Amino acid sequence: MNPSPRYTRTAIALHWLLALMILVSFGVGLYMADLPVSPQRLKLFSWHKWAGIVILTLSALRLLWRLTHRPPPDLPMPRWQQRAAHLTHRLMYGLFFAVPLVGWAYSSAAGFPVVVFGLLPLPDFVPADKALAEAIEPWHGALAWMLMGLVAVHVGAALKHQFFDRDGLLSRMKPT
Amino acid sequence: MKPALCLLALLPLLAAAQSPPAAKLLPAQSEIVFTSRQMGVPVEGRFRKFDARVAFDPRQPETGRVTLTVDLASVAMGAAESEAEVAKPGWFDTKAFPQASFQSSAIKAVGGGRFEMSGKFTLKGQSRDLTVPVTLAQAGGQSVASGSFVVKRLDFRIGDGDWSDTSLVANDVQVRFKLALSGLPAP
Numbered sequence: 360m361n362p363s364p365r366y367t368r369t370a371i372a373l374h375w376l377l378a379l380m381i382l383v384s385f386g387v388g389l390y391m392a393d394l395p396v397s398p399q400r401l402k403l404f405s406w407h408k409w410a411g412i413v414i415l416t417l418s419a420l421r422l423l424w425r426l427t428h429r430p431p432p433d434l435p436m437p438r439w440q441q442r443a444a445h446l447t448h449r450l451m452y453g454l455f456f457a458v459p460l461v462g463w464a465y466s467s468a469a470g471f472p473v474v475v476f477g478l479l480p481l482p483d484f485v486p487a488d489k490a491l492a493e494a495i496e497p498w499h500g501a502l503a504w505m506l507m508g509l510v511a512v513h514v515g516a517a518l519k520h521q522f523f524d525r526d527g528l529l530s531r532m533k534p535t
Numbered sequence: 536m537k538p539a540l541c542l543l544a545l546l547p548l549l550a551a552a553q554s555p556p557a558a559k560l561l562p563a564q565s566e567i568v569f570t571s572r573q574m575g576v577p578v579e580g581r582f583r584k585f586d587a588r589v590a591f592d593p594r595q596p597e598t599g600r601v602t603l604t605v606d607l608a609s610v611a612m613g614a615a616e617s618e619a620e621v622a623k624p625g626w627f628d629t630k631a632f633p634q635a636s637f638q639s640s641a642i643k644a645v646g647g648g649r650f651e652m653s654g655k656f657t658l659k660g661q662s663r664d665l666t667v668p669v670t671l672a673q674a675g676g677q678s679v680a681s682g683s684f685v686v687k688r689l690d691f692r693i694g695d696g697d698w699s700d701t702s703l704v705a706n707d708v709q710v711r712f713k714l715a716l717s718g719l720p721a722p
Contacts, residue, residue, distance in 0.1 A: 396620045398697050401704075405574040470578075470613045477575025477702075489613065 364431040365531045373421040375534055377414060377455070381510075384410045385503055392500075405477070408466055411459040412475050418455035425452075434526050440516075447512055454506040461499045468492035555592035555599055556718060558678070562586075564715035567605060571688070572705035580621070584609035587714055589680075591642070593671060593722040596650055601639040603714075608633060625696050632659045637667075648672065648722070658691040671722075678719040683711040 366374070384407055391403040433441050466473050467483035469492040474480045485491060520528035568581045584606035591599035607627045612618050622629040639654035648671045656665040669682045686708045688694055694704055 396616055398700065398703050401573055405576075471573075471576050474575035480575075487613070 365533075366430055367424075367428050368535075369424055370421075370428065370430070371532055371534055373417060373424065374532055377417055377421065378510075380410055380414050380417075381455075381506070384414065385507060388500075388503060408462070408473050409475050411462050412473060412481065415456065415459040415463075418452070418459075421455075422452060431531050434520075434528050436524070436526075444516065447509055447516070451506065451509050451513065454502055454509065458499065458502045458506055461495060461502055465492060465495040465499050468495055555590045555595065556720065558589040558591060558716040558718040560587040560589070561677070561715040561717055564677075564679075564713075566711075566713050568711045569686075570709045570711070572707075574703060578612070578617075580610055580612040580617075582606065582609050583611055587716075589714075589716055589719070592720045593644075593648075593673070594720065596642045596644045599639070599642045601637070601642070601652060601654070603637040605635045606633065607635055625698060626694055628659055635659075637665065656686075658686070659693060661691045663690060671719075673719065673721060676717060678716045679713060680716065681711075681713040683709060686710055 365371070387403055387407050387410075391400060391407060394400040394403070433444075463473055463481065464485045468485050468488050470487040470489075472480060472483050485495075517529055517532075520526055562585075565585075565587075566581060567585055568579060570577050570579050572578070582605050586604050588600075588602040591601065607629045608622065610618055610621055610627070612621065621627055624631070635656075635658040637654055637656050639652050641653045643651045643653075645651055645668075650669045650671065651666055652669050653664065653666045655662050657663075665684065667682055667684045669680050672679045672681070686693075687706050688704070688708050689699060689701070689706050693708075698704055
């Protein structure tokens with residue numbers, strides 16, 4: 360089998376770093392949502408928000424990188440699979456931005472402006488408004504679940520290529 | 536009547552001349568707001584119920600007396616769960632200590648409608664000396680006394696136990712007040 364062209368080192372690093380950050384943030388988000396008021400909850404909420412802003416920033420860099428660096432060409436596969444893969448990637452990129460932005464808006468609306476690492480205050484792009492916060496909150500969760508659904512499709516497809524098609528697709532994204 | 540007795544008879548009048556008239560607090564135009572920091576995030580709260588007894592003449596500030604009481608149960612923080620939390624024994628312990636108070640002991644003019652008010656600040660059973668800068672603006676028979684000061688929350692065991700970690704909730708709590716008064720003598 361010919362070694363297929365790989366993603367760039369930067370693309371690979373961003374992919375795995377963001378994969379880890381997004382999964383951990385999702386898990387923390389699920390766990391913390393219904394905790395009673397406590398120091399533990401305050402810490403988790405703060406870390407979750409800081410992680411979200413880092414994810415947002417890295418995703419912007421990743422998108423810029425992706426737009427300026429052509430990824431390796433598609434491997435031979437049915438046309439519908441190519442289409443599904445590209446659609447999944449596009450939707451995931453959209454959610455890399457939508458989930459943290461909606462979370463940020465929720466925090467602002469709830470009256471807690473985001474202060475990254477406790478040092479860098481971010482502007483509020485929505486006003487502090489209880490009704491607005493209640494309207495936004497379910498969207499943050501729903502979009503995050505949507506992203507997890509796409510991650511499952513993405514991982515499932517990658518595993519199919521690895522173990523059924525055995526086409527070496529995964530090696531293109533393997534950290535070295 | 537002996538001259539000394541004459542003087543004694545005049546004393547109440549003299550006292551009346553010296554003690555400044557009582558002003559009336561206008562609660563609707565007044566506010567007491569505090570800002571704490573939770574992991575760097577400013578979180579604002581305010582008290583809906585407080586009262587002030589003010590007897591103050593800007594021309595004779597040293598004769599003035601100010602007593603302020605704040606109903607801690609009237610705290611508003613924009614979230615019911617925060618209000619419930621802050622009433623707990625670790626924070627205000629509102630059941631045991633329903634009020635915070637300030638009792639002035641000396642008021643000194645520092646010029647330009649500004650004053651320094653010293654007194655005793657009591658919160659959660661702890662009393663501390665406190666000096667507060669106050670700016671007085673008077674117009675149309677209404678006076679607005681405003682200023683701000685910092686309360687070190689741990690001096691008053693506010694948020695002790697698990698919450699005493701100041702990297703979670705900063706020790707410094709900024710308090711801002713604006714008291715609208717009627718009946719204060721003009722400067």
